[in-house]
Amino acid sequence: MRVRLDRIGTAAFRAVAEGSGGEVVVDGSPEIGGEGRGMRPMEVMLTAIASCGAMDVVHILRKQREPLESLRVEIEGDRADATPAPFTAIRIVFVANAAVDGHKLERAVSLAVEKYCSATASLDPAITVRFESRRE
Amino acid sequence: MRVRLDRIGTAAFRAVAEGSGGEVVVDGSPEIGGEGRGMRPMEVMLTAIASCGAMDVVHILRKQREPLESLRVEIEGDRADATPAPFTAIRIVFVANAAVDGHKLERAVSLAVEKYCSATASLDPAITVRFESRRE
Numbered sequence: 001m002r003v004r005l006d007r008i009g010t011a012a013f014r015a016v017a018e019g020s021g022g023e024v025v026v027d028g029s030p031e032i033g034g035e036g037r038g039m040r041p042m043e044v045m046l047t048a049i050a051s052c053g054a055m056d057v058v059h060i061l062r063k064q065r066e067p068l069e070s071l072r073v074e075i076e077g078d079r080a081d082a083t084p085a086p087f088t089a090i091r092i093v094f095v096a097n098a099a100v101d102g103h104k105l106e107r108a109v110s111l112a113v114e115k116y117c118s119a120t121a122s123l124d125p126a127i128t129v130r131f132e133s134r135r136e
Numbered sequence: 137m138r139v140r141l142d143r144i145g146t147a148a149f150r151a152v153a154e155g156s157g158g159e160v161v162v163d164g165s166p167e168i169g170g171e172g173r174g175m176r177p178m179e180v181m182l183t184a185i186a187s188c189g190a191m192d193v194v195h196i197l198r199k200q201r202e203p204l205e206s207l208r209v210e211i212e213g214d215r216a217d218a219t220p221a222p223f224t225a226i227r228i229v230f231v232a233n234a235a236v237d238g239h240k241l242e243r244a245v246s247l248a249v250e251k252y253c254s255a256t257a258s259l260d261p262a263i264t265v266r267f268e269s270r271r272e
Contacts, residue, residue, distance in 0.1 A: 003183050005183070005209040005211070007190070007206060011191055013190055013209070015183040017176070017179035017182075017183075020172060020174070022175030023175070024180065025158070029191075032191060032194060032198070033194070033198070036156060036157065038158040039160055040158070041184050041187040041188035041255055042254055043139055043156060043158060044180060044183055045255050046139045047139050047141070047153075047180055048178065048180040049177075051149050051151065051162040052177035054141060054143070055168060058143075058169070059164075062169070071142075071143040072141065072142050073141040074138065074141075075138065075141070077138075079137065079254065083251075084251070084254040086258040087254075087258045115219075115220070116219060118215065118221045121221075121222035122178075122259060122263060124260050125260065127258060
Protein backbone atom coordinates (compact mmCIF):
# COMPACT_ATOMS: atom_id res chain seq x y z
CA MET A 1 0.00 0.00 0.00
CA ARG A 2 1.53 3.28 -1.16
CA VAL A 3 0.74 6.98 -0.89
CA ARG A 4 2.65 9.88 -2.44
CA LEU A 5 2.56 13.42 -1.05
CA ASP A 6 3.60 16.57 -2.92
CA ARG A 7 4.06 19.96 -1.33
CA ILE A 8 1.48 22.46 -2.66
CA GLY A 9 1.92 25.30 -0.15
CA THR A 10 4.18 26.34 2.72
CA ALA A 11 2.98 23.49 4.94
CA ALA A 12 0.30 22.02 2.64
CA PHE A 13 0.59 18.66 0.89
CA ARG A 14 -1.62 16.80 -1.59
CA ALA A 15 -1.59 13.05 -0.94
CA VAL A 16 -2.59 10.58 -3.67
CA ALA A 17 -3.02 6.86 -2.95
CA GLU A 18 -1.72 4.44 -5.57
CA GLY A 19 -4.38 1.80 -4.91
CA SER A 20 -7.65 3.71 -4.68
CA GLY A 21 -6.54 6.88 -6.50
CA GLY A 22 -8.12 8.85 -3.64
CA GLU A 23 -6.75 12.28 -2.73
CA VAL A 24 -6.38 14.13 0.57
CA VAL A 25 -5.04 17.64 1.21
CA VAL A 26 -3.26 18.10 4.54
CA ASP A 27 -2.07 21.43 5.95
CA GLY A 28 -0.03 22.44 8.98
CA SER A 29 -0.74 24.77 11.88
CA PRO A 30 -0.60 28.54 11.23
CA GLU A 31 2.65 28.66 13.27
CA ILE A 32 4.48 26.72 10.57
CA GLY A 33 2.79 28.45 7.64
CA GLY A 34 -0.48 26.51 7.40
CA GLU A 35 -3.22 28.34 5.51
CA GLY A 36 -6.21 26.20 6.46
CA ARG A 37 -6.18 24.25 3.19
CA GLY A 38 -6.89 20.90 4.82
CA MET A 39 -6.92 18.78 7.94
CA ARG A 40 -3.91 18.61 10.22
CA PRO A 41 -2.02 15.28 10.28
CA MET A 42 -3.41 14.11 13.63
CA GLU A 43 -6.98 14.91 12.50
CA VAL A 44 -6.25 12.78 9.44
CA MET A 45 -5.19 9.99 11.79
CA LEU A 46 -8.50 10.21 13.70
CA THR A 47 -10.29 10.08 10.33
CA ALA A 48 -8.45 6.85 9.47
CA ILE A 49 -9.45 5.24 12.77
CA ALA A 50 -13.11 6.31 12.65
CA SER A 51 -13.59 5.43 8.98
CA CYS A 52 -11.98 2.04 9.42
CA GLY A 53 -14.53 1.20 12.13
CA ALA A 54 -17.35 2.73 10.07
CA MET A 55 -16.59 0.53 7.03
CA ASP A 56 -16.79 -2.58 9.18
CA VAL A 57 -20.06 -1.48 10.81
CA VAL A 58 -21.55 -0.89 7.33
CA HIS A 59 -20.29 -4.26 6.14
CA ILE A 60 -21.61 -6.22 9.13
CA LEU A 61 -25.06 -4.55 9.12
CA ARG A 62 -25.43 -4.95 5.33
CA LYS A 63 -24.76 -8.66 5.63
CA GLN A 64 -27.46 -8.82 8.31
CA ARG A 65 -29.85 -6.87 6.02
CA GLU A 66 -30.37 -4.22 8.68
CA PRO A 67 -32.04 -1.04 7.31
CA LEU A 68 -28.98 1.18 7.78
CA GLU A 69 -29.82 4.53 6.22
CA SER A 70 -27.60 6.97 8.05
CA LEU A 71 -24.42 6.52 10.01
CA ARG A 72 -22.53 9.29 11.72
CA VAL A 73 -19.26 8.74 13.56
CA GLU A 74 -17.85 11.20 16.06
CA ILE A 75 -14.29 10.66 17.16
CA GLU A 76 -12.36 12.56 19.78
CA GLY A 77 -8.71 12.14 20.72
CA ASP A 78 -6.81 13.33 23.79
CA ARG A 79 -3.12 13.99 23.26
CA ALA A 80 -0.10 14.08 25.55
CA ASP A 81 1.06 17.58 26.50
CA ALA A 82 4.58 16.88 25.25
CA THR A 83 6.75 16.58 22.13
CA PRO A 84 5.80 14.35 20.41
CA ALA A 85 2.13 14.55 21.42
CA PRO A 86 0.70 11.09 20.68
CA PHE A 87 -2.90 10.17 21.43
CA THR A 88 -3.44 8.97 24.98
CA ALA A 89 -7.18 8.23 24.72
CA ILE A 90 -9.66 8.00 21.84
CA ARG A 91 -13.46 7.93 22.08
CA ILE A 92 -15.68 6.95 19.14
CA VAL A 93 -19.48 7.30 18.98
CA PHE A 94 -21.44 5.59 16.18
CA VAL A 95 -24.93 7.02 15.54
CA ALA A 96 -27.26 5.04 13.24
CA ASN A 97 -30.87 5.66 12.20
CA ALA A 98 -33.56 4.46 14.62
CA ALA A 99 -34.78 1.59 12.38
CA VAL A 100 -31.56 -0.36 12.97
CA ASP A 101 -31.80 -3.00 15.71
CA GLY A 102 -30.02 -1.60 18.77
CA HIS A 103 -28.52 -4.89 19.86
CA LYS A 104 -27.18 -5.66 16.37
CA LEU A 105 -25.71 -2.16 16.09
CA GLU A 106 -23.98 -2.51 19.43
CA ARG A 107 -22.56 -5.90 18.45
CA ALA A 108 -21.42 -4.61 15.02
CA VAL A 109 -19.66 -1.61 16.59
CA SER A 110 -17.93 -3.80 19.13
CA LEU A 111 -16.73 -6.28 16.46
CA ALA A 112 -15.66 -3.44 14.17
CA VAL A 113 -13.55 -1.60 16.72
CA GLU A 114 -12.19 -4.49 18.74
CA LYS A 115 -11.83 -7.27 16.20
CA TYR A 116 -11.75 -6.12 12.57
CA CYS A 117 -10.37 -2.57 12.42
CA SER A 118 -6.81 -2.60 11.06
CA ALA A 119 -6.26 1.06 11.96
CA THR A 120 -7.06 0.51 15.65
CA ALA A 121 -4.89 -2.63 15.55
CA SER A 122 -1.97 -0.45 14.31
CA LEU A 123 -2.16 1.87 17.33
CA ASP A 124 0.06 1.79 20.38
CA PRO A 125 -1.75 -0.54 22.84
CA ALA A 126 -1.10 2.12 25.53
CA ILE A 127 -3.80 4.29 23.88
CA THR A 128 -7.22 3.70 25.45
CA VAL A 129 -9.92 3.27 22.78
CA ARG A 130 -13.51 3.61 24.06
CA PHE A 131 -16.59 3.37 21.87
CA GLU A 132 -20.37 3.47 22.08
CA SER A 133 -23.35 3.36 19.74
CA ARG A 134 -26.78 4.92 19.67
CA ARG A 135 -29.72 5.36 17.33
CA GLU A 136 -31.62 8.53 16.54
CA MET B 137 -9.27 17.14 18.86
CA ARG B 138 -12.51 16.07 17.16
CA VAL B 139 -13.61 14.81 13.76
CA ARG B 140 -17.15 14.03 12.58
CA LEU B 141 -17.91 11.60 9.75
CA ASP B 142 -21.21 11.39 7.85
CA ARG B 143 -22.13 8.61 5.47
CA ILE B 144 -22.46 9.92 1.91
CA GLY B 145 -22.57 6.65 -0.04
CA THR B 146 -22.77 2.90 0.57
CA ALA B 147 -19.30 2.80 2.13
CA ALA B 148 -18.28 6.45 1.63
CA PHE B 149 -17.95 9.00 4.43
CA ARG B 150 -17.19 12.72 4.53
CA ALA B 151 -15.03 13.63 7.52
CA VAL B 152 -14.89 17.20 8.82
CA ALA B 153 -12.41 18.26 11.51
CA GLU B 154 -13.68 20.65 14.17
CA GLY B 155 -10.32 22.40 14.67
CA SER B 156 -9.02 23.04 11.16
CA GLY B 157 -12.33 22.74 9.29
CA GLY B 158 -10.52 20.45 6.83
CA GLU B 159 -12.48 17.77 4.96
CA VAL B 160 -11.57 14.28 3.78
CA VAL B 161 -13.70 11.80 1.82
CA VAL B 162 -13.02 8.14 2.61
CA ASP B 163 -14.49 5.18 0.72
CA GLY B 164 -14.43 1.42 1.23
CA SER B 165 -13.32 -1.43 -0.99
CA PRO B 166 -15.60 -2.44 -3.92
CA GLU B 167 -16.50 -5.65 -1.99
CA ILE B 168 -18.37 -3.62 0.61
CA GLY B 169 -19.90 -1.15 -1.85
CA GLY B 170 -17.05 1.31 -2.30
CA GLU B 171 -17.30 3.41 -5.47
CA GLY B 172 -13.79 4.89 -5.57
CA ARG B 173 -14.88 8.21 -4.07
CA GLY B 174 -11.85 8.57 -1.83
CA MET B 175 -8.94 6.90 -0.09
CA ARG B 176 -9.38 3.73 1.93
CA PRO B 177 -8.96 4.07 5.72
CA MET B 178 -5.48 2.52 5.86
CA GLU B 179 -4.29 4.79 3.03
CA VAL B 180 -5.60 7.70 5.11
CA MET B 181 -3.53 6.41 8.01
CA LEU B 182 -0.36 6.37 5.86
CA THR B 183 -1.22 9.94 4.81
CA ALA B 184 -1.38 10.98 8.47
CA ILE B 185 2.03 9.46 9.20
CA ALA B 186 3.77 10.88 6.12
CA SER B 187 2.27 14.35 6.44
CA CYS B 188 3.12 14.54 10.13
CA GLY B 189 6.78 13.91 9.29
CA ALA B 190 6.59 16.30 6.32
CA MET B 191 5.31 19.19 8.48
CA ASP B 192 8.22 18.77 10.87
CA VAL B 193 10.77 18.61 8.03
CA VAL B 194 9.32 21.84 6.58
CA HIS B 195 9.38 23.48 10.01
CA ILE B 196 12.98 22.50 10.80
CA LEU B 197 14.37 23.49 7.38
CA ARG B 198 12.49 26.81 7.40
CA LYS B 199 14.00 27.69 10.77
CA GLN B 200 17.42 26.90 9.28
CA ARG B 201 16.62 29.11 6.23
CA GLU B 202 17.33 26.22 3.88
CA PRO B 203 16.03 26.89 0.32
CA LEU B 204 13.33 24.22 0.43
CA GLU B 205 11.33 24.57 -2.77
CA SER B 206 9.88 21.13 -3.32
CA LEU B 207 9.26 18.25 -0.98
CA ARG B 208 7.78 14.92 -1.98
CA VAL B 209 7.08 12.14 0.47
CA GLU B 210 6.54 8.55 -0.58
CA ILE B 211 5.20 6.19 2.05
CA GLU B 212 4.67 2.47 1.77
CA GLY B 213 3.12 0.15 4.32
CA ASP B 214 3.20 -3.64 4.61
CA ARG B 215 0.23 -5.21 6.32
CA ALA B 216 -0.33 -8.48 8.12
CA ASP B 217 -2.16 -11.13 6.08
CA ALA B 218 -4.81 -11.57 8.77
CA THR B 219 -7.95 -10.01 10.26
CA PRO B 220 -7.33 -7.34 11.41
CA ALA B 221 -4.49 -6.46 9.03
CA PRO B 222 -2.39 -3.87 10.89
CA PHE B 223 0.79 -2.40 9.45
CA THR B 224 3.87 -4.51 10.15
CA ALA B 225 6.43 -2.24 8.45
CA ILE B 226 6.37 1.30 7.06
CA ARG B 227 8.97 2.94 4.80
CA ILE B 228 9.06 6.70 4.17
CA VAL B 229 11.20 8.50 1.58
CA PHE B 230 11.55 12.30 1.68
CA VAL B 231 12.71 13.91 -1.58
CA ALA B 232 13.73 17.59 -1.48
CA ASN B 233 15.11 19.88 -4.20
CA ALA B 234 18.87 19.70 -4.81
CA ALA B 235 19.63 23.15 -3.33
CA VAL B 236 18.85 21.92 0.18
CA ASP B 237 21.93 20.85 2.18
CA GLY B 238 21.99 17.04 2.22
CA HIS B 239 23.24 16.72 5.78
CA LYS B 240 20.64 19.17 7.12
CA LEU B 241 17.89 17.35 5.23
CA GLU B 242 18.98 14.01 6.63
CA ARG B 243 19.09 15.42 10.15
CA ALA B 244 15.67 17.11 9.77
CA VAL B 245 14.08 13.89 8.49
CA SER B 246 15.56 11.88 11.33
CA LEU B 247 14.36 14.39 13.96
CA ALA B 248 10.92 14.61 12.32
CA VAL B 249 10.24 10.88 12.20
CA GLU B 250 11.98 9.72 15.37
CA LYS B 251 11.54 12.65 17.73
CA TYR B 252 8.75 15.05 16.78
CA CYS B 253 6.10 13.18 14.81
CA SER B 254 3.02 12.57 16.98
CA ALA B 255 1.48 10.18 14.43
CA THR B 256 4.50 7.85 14.45
CA ALA B 257 4.53 8.10 18.26
CA SER B 258 0.91 6.87 18.30
CA LEU B 259 1.75 3.67 16.40
CA ASP B 260 2.24 0.24 17.88
CA PRO B 261 5.99 0.04 18.67
CA ALA B 262 5.95 -3.41 17.01
CA ILE B 263 5.63 -1.66 13.61
CA THR B 264 9.05 -1.05 12.02
CA VAL B 265 9.36 2.50 10.67
CA ARG B 266 12.27 3.06 8.25
CA PHE B 267 13.00 6.35 6.51
CA GLU B 268 15.47 7.93 4.12
CA SER B 269 15.99 11.23 2.37
CA ARG B 270 17.40 12.30 -0.96
CA ARG B 271 17.64 15.39 -3.14
CA GLU B 272 16.86 15.71 -6.82
